[in-house]
Amino acid sequence: xxxxxxxxxxxxxxxxxxxxxxxxxxxxxxxxxxxxxxxxxxxxxxxxxxxxxxxxxxxxxxxxxxxxxxxxxxxxxxxxxxxxxxxxxxxxxxxxxxxxxxxxxxxxxxxxxxxxxxxxxxxxxxxxxxxxxxxxxxxxxxxxxxxxxxxxxxxxxxxxxxxxxxxxxxxxxxxxxxxxxxxxxxxxxxxxxxxxxxxxxxxxxxxxxxxxxxxxxxxxxxxxxxxxxxxxxxxxxxxxxxxxxxxxxxxxxxxxxxxxxxxxxxxxxxxxxxxxxxxxxxxxxxxxxxxxxxxxxxxxxxxxxxxxxxxxxxxxxxxxxxxxxxxxxxxxxxxxxxxxxxxxxxxxxxxxxxxxxxxxxxxxxxxxxxxxxxxxxxxxxxxxxxxxxxxxxxxxxxxxxxxxxxxxxxxxxxxxxxxxxxxxxxxxxxxxxxxxxxxxxxxxxxxxxxxxxxxxxxxxxxxxxxxxxxxxxxxxxxxxxxxxxxxxxxxxxxxxxxxxxxxxxxxxxxxxxxxxxxxxxxxxxxxxxxxxxxxxxxxxxxxxxxxxxxxxxxxxxxxxxxxxxxxxxxxxxxxxxxxxxxxxxxxxxxxxxxxxxxxxxxxxxxxxxxxxxxxxxxxxxxxxxxxxxxxxxxxxxxxxx
Numbered sequence: 001x002x003x004x005x006x007x008x009x010x011x012x013x014x015x016x017x018x019x020x021x022x023x024x025x026x027x028x029x030x031x032x033x034x035x036x037x038x039x040x041x042x043x044x045x046x047x048x049x050x051x052x053x054x055x056x057x058x059x060x061x062x063x064x065x066x067x068x069x070x071x072x073x074x075x076x077x078x079x080x081x082x083x084x085x086x087x088x089x090x091x092x093x094x095x096x097x098x099x100x101x102x103x104x105x106x107x108x109x110x111x112x113x114x115x116x117x118x119x120x121x122x123x124x125x126x127x128x129x130x131x132x133x134x135x136x137x138x139x140x141x142x143x144x145x146x147x148x149x150x151x152x153x154x155x156x157x158x159x160x161x162x163x164x165x166x167x168x169x170x171x172x173x174x175x176x177x178x179x180x181x182x183x184x185x186x187x188x189x190x191x192x193x194x195x196x197x198x199x200x201x202x203x204x205x206x207x208x209x210x211x212x213x214x215x216x217x218x219x220x221x222x223x224x225x226x227x228x229x230x231x232x233x234x235x236x237x238x239x240x241x242x243x244x245x246x247x248x249x250x251x252x253x254x255x256x257x258x259x260x261x262x263x264x265x266x267x268x269x270x271x272x273x274x275x276x277x278x279x280x281x282x283x284x285x286x287x288x289x290x291x292x293x294x295x296x297x298x299x300x301x302x303x304x305x306x307x308x309x310x311x312x313x314x315x316x317x318x319x320x321x322x323x324x325x326x327x328x329x330x331x332x333x334x335x336x337x338x339x340x341x342x343x344x345x346x347x348x349x350x351x352x353x354x355x356x357x358x359x360x361x362x363x364x365x366x367x368x369x370x371x372x373x374x375x376x377x378x379x380x381x382x383x384x385x386x387x388x389x390x391x392x393x394x395x396x397x398x399x400x401x402x403x404x405x406x407x408x409x410x411x412x413x414x415x416x417x418x419x420x421x422x423x424x425x426x427x428x429x430x431x432x433x434x435x436x437x438x439x440x441x442x443x444x445x446x447x448x449x450x451x452x453x454x455x456x457x458x459x460x461x462x463x464x465x466x467x468x469x470x471x472x473x474x475x476x477x478x479x480x481x482x483x484x485x486x487x488x489x490x491x492x493x494x495x496x497x498x499x500x501x502x503x504x505x506x507x508x509x510x511x512x513x514x515x516x517x518x519x520x521x522x523x524x525x526x527x528x529x530x531x532x533x534x535x536x537x538x539x540x541x542x543x544x545x546x547x548x549x550x551x552x553x554x555x556x557x558x559x560x561x562x563x564x565x566x567x568x569x570x571x572x573x574x575x576x577x578x579x580x581x582x583x584x585x586x587x588x589x590x591x592x593x594x595x596x597x598x599x600x601x602x603x604x605x606x607x608x609x610x611x612x613x614x615x616x617x618x619x620x621x622x623x624x625x626x627x628x629x630x631x632x633x634x635x636x637x638x639x640x641x
Contacts, residue, residue, distance in 0.1 A: 011069075011074075012067060014066055014070070014373060015067060017344060024442065030105075035216075036145050041362065053353070054636065057636050058633060058636055061632055062629075062633065065629040065630055065633065068629060071622045074619075085306070087178070088125075088178045089128075089172060090181075090609070091127070091168075091179075091181050092117065092182045092184065093130045093167045093182070094113060094114070095131075095132065095183075095186065096131045096133075098154075098157075098293060098578065099157075099188050100153065102211035102214075102216075103211060103212055109209045112209075113184050113372075116603060116604060117141070118145065118398065120606035120607070122604060123145075123404075123635035125140060125141065127141065128170050129563060132156040132158050133156045134147075134151075136348060153296075155511055155579065156554070159194075160183075161192035164196065167183065171202065179202040180202075180205065180613070181203070181204050182207065182605060184207040185209065186211065186587060187206070187590060188585070188587055190581075190585065194588065195593070198594075198595040201259065203609075204595060204596040205597045206590055206596055206598045206599070207601070208587075208603055209232075213586065214241065215241070215349065215585075216242055216290065216292040217240045217266065217288060217297075218290075218293070219286055219288060221237045221299075221580075222235065222299060222301055223235055225273065230277070231277055231496075232278055234273065234276055234284075235271055235273050236286055236299075237270075237271050239584070240266045240267060240270070241583070244266065246267065248266055248270075249288065249292050250272060250286065250287070250290060251286070252274050253284065253286075254284060255283050255285075256406070266608075267539070275548040279305075280303070281302075281303065282302060282303040283561045284302060284303065284561075287297070291381045293461075293582070295559075295578050296580055298559070299509045300559055301506040302506070305572070307503045307572075309330065309503075310332045310349045310350045310546075311332065311338070311349065311351045311353065312346070313333070313353040314341055314357065314364075315338070315356075317355055318477075323335075323354065324492075325490055326497060331497065338364075341364070346376075347371070347546065349376060350497070350500040351376070351377045352371065352377070352503075354378065354380045356475055356477060358383050358385055360391060365393055369399075372397075372468055375468070375545075375547060375549065377469070377470070377499065379472070380470065380471045380472065381476050384475045384480055386443075388402055400450055400466055401445070401446040402473070403443070403444040404444050405444075407441045408441075409440050410438065410439055410456040411437070411456065412455070412462050412483070412486075412488075413457045414454065414456075415453075415488075416452055416453050416454070420496040421499065435486075436481050437480065437483040439474040439475075439481040440479075442462065442473045443474070444460070445473060450460060450464030450469075451466050460473075463492070501547060502515060502549075505578050507575040507576065508575070509579050510554075510556065510579065512579075513553050514552045514553070515550070515551050517549055517550070518571055518572065519546060519547050521546075522543055522548065528550060529564055530552075530565075532561065533565045535558065539551065540552070558576075560576065561574070
C-alpha cells in the first residue's frame with residue numbers, strides 16, 4: 001500500500017492526545033453515606049471495573065477513528081508497479097490501407113478498429129495516432145474524434161517495418177516516461193524484415209486484425225498485345241487469391257458507355273482480350289464483379305491521339321539504318337547532310353543524331369548546347385577521322401571529351417541492365433554468352449567519364465550517357481564495327497528516342513514517381529493542370545521550347561482519368577490507378593516475433609495497458625471505516641452501562 005500524500009501520516013502523532021487524556025484523567029469519587037458498608041464497597045468496586053472497560057473501549061474506538069481519518073486524508077492506494085509515478089505516452093499506428101476493407105467479425109476491419117479505439121482510450125488522455133497518410137501528434141481522442149470517424153482508406157501503404165519505425169520516431173526521447181507503441185493492422189505480407197529489438201523503455205503491442213474471408217479477385221494490369229492496321233488487342237491480366245471462380249463477368253467502358261463485355265474462369269491467374277478500333281480516342285475503364293476488396297475491381301486507362309517523336313539525323317554517313325529503327329508510324333524522322341542543315345529545325349526536335357560527322361561547326365555546337373538545355377536529347381556517333389578539337393569543343397559542354405584513338409580490336413561485352421534503356425523489358429534475363437559485337441578502333445574518353453551504358457571487355461566505355469547526351473566512342477560504319485548487325489542496336493537507339501519524349505502510357509500507378517512529356521506551346525507563367533470533375537491539380541512540371549515535362553508522385557491520390565489542360569484547352573488525357581500490392585490477402589505469422597505482445601483484440605491490449613498503470617484508491621474505505629467507528633463509539637456511550 002502506498003500514499004498519495006504520505007506527509008499527512010505525521011497526523012498519527014495526534015493519537016497521543018486521546019491516550020494522554022484517558023491515562024491522566026483523574027475523577028474524584030463523591031462520598032455517599034450508606035448504612036451497609038459491605039454493600040457500598042462491592043458497588044464501588046463494580047462501578048470502577050465497569051467504568052475502566054468502557055474507557056478502554058472508547059479509547060480504542062477513538063484511536064482507530066482518528067487513525068482512519070489520517071489514512072483517508074493521506075489517500076492510500078495500491079498498484080502493480082511503480083509505473084503510476086511515470087508519465088505515460090502512447091503512440092498508435094492505425095493501418096488504413098486498402099486491405100483493411102476486408103470484413104471481420106463485426107464489419108470492415110478499419111471501421112471496427114476506429115470504434116474500438118474510441119471505446120477503450122480515455123477521451124482526455126494524451127496520445128499520438130499515425131495512419132498511412134496522416135499524423136495526429138500529442139493530442140486527445142476528444143480533439144480528433146471527428147477526424148477518426150471520417151478516416152478513409154489510403155492508397156499509401158506502409159510496410160510493417162516502416163510502420164514500426166515511424167511510430168517509434170514519434171515517441172519523445174525522455175527516459176522517465178512509460179512508452180507504449182500499439183500497431184493495429186492486418187499485417188499483410190510484405191518484403192520488409194519485421195523484427196523488434198528489445199527496449200526496456202518501450203512496450204510493443206501488435207493488434208492483428210484477421211478478415212473472415214481471404215478471397216479476392218483483382219485486375220492486375222493491362223497492355224496492348226498487338227496492333228494491326230484496323231485494330232489493337234488489349235490484354236487484361238487478372239489475379240485471384242482465393243477459391244477458383246468459373247464465371248467472372250468483365251466489362252469495358254469508354255467513358256460511361258459499355259462497349260464490350262466478357263467472362264472468364266479463374267483459379268490463380270487468368271487473362272482476356274478486348275479488340276479496340278485503332279486511331280480512336282478512348283477513356284477506358286475495365287471493371288469486374290467482386291464483392292471483396294473494392295479498390296482493385298476497376299482499372300482506368302486511356303488511348304490518346306498518337307503522338308510522334310521528332311528525330312533529326314545530321315549525317316556524315318549513310319543513315320538508312322536509322323530510317324529502319326525510327327519508322328513513320330511512331331516517329332517524325334528527318335535527315336540532312338551537315339552542309340545542308342536547316343538550323344530552324346533544331347528547336348522542334350526531341351532527338352538529334354550526329355551520324356559520323358568529321359567535324360562539328362561552331363554554330364552547330366552553340367545550337368546543340370541550347371537544344372540540350374531545353375530538354376532535347378543527342379546521340380553522338382563519331383567518324384573514324386574526326387576533327388578532335390571541334391568534337392571536344394562540343395563535348396566540353398558536357399564535361400567530357402575524346403583523347404587518343406585506340407586501334408586495337410575490342411569486343412562489347414558489358415551491358416548495364418539497370419539503365420533505363422534496358423530495364424523496361426528489353427531482356428528477360430541477363431545474357432552472359434551472346435555473340436559480342438566488335439569494333440576495330442575507338443576513342444578514349446578524357447576528363448569526367450559519362451556513366452556507362454555499354455562497355456568493352458576492358459571496361460572502357462563504348463556508349464556512355466551525360467544527362468540527355470549519349471556518346472558512342474567508336475564509328476558504327478561497317479568498316480569499323482559490326483554493331484549495326486547486333487541485336488543491341490535496335491533497342492538501344494529506339495529506347496533512347498523513347499526516353500527523349502515520354503509519351504503518356506496507358507495508365508500510371510499512384511504513389512510511384514511518374515514522368516511524361518506533353519507537346520504544347522505555353523505562354524509565359526502558364527501552367528498545365530490535371531482535372532477530374534471537381535479535382536483540379538497543378539503537378540510538378542518543367543517547360544521547354546517544345547514540350548512540358550510533368551512529374552507526379554503522391555498526387556493525384558484518387559484513381560481515374562484526368563484531363564491535361566492548358567487553361568481551358570484540353571491537350572490529352574492521362575489515367576491513374578491504385579497499386580495492386582494490397583490485393584493479395586496473404587498475412588504475416590506474428591507468433592515468431594519476439595519482444596512484443598500480440599493480440600487479436602484492441603480492447604485486450606488497452607485493458608493490459610490500463611492494468612499496468614492502474615491505481616486502486618483506498619481512501620473511501622477508510623472514510624467508511626471511520627464512520628463505522630463513530631457509530632460504534634456512540635453505541636458504546638449510549639448503551640454500555
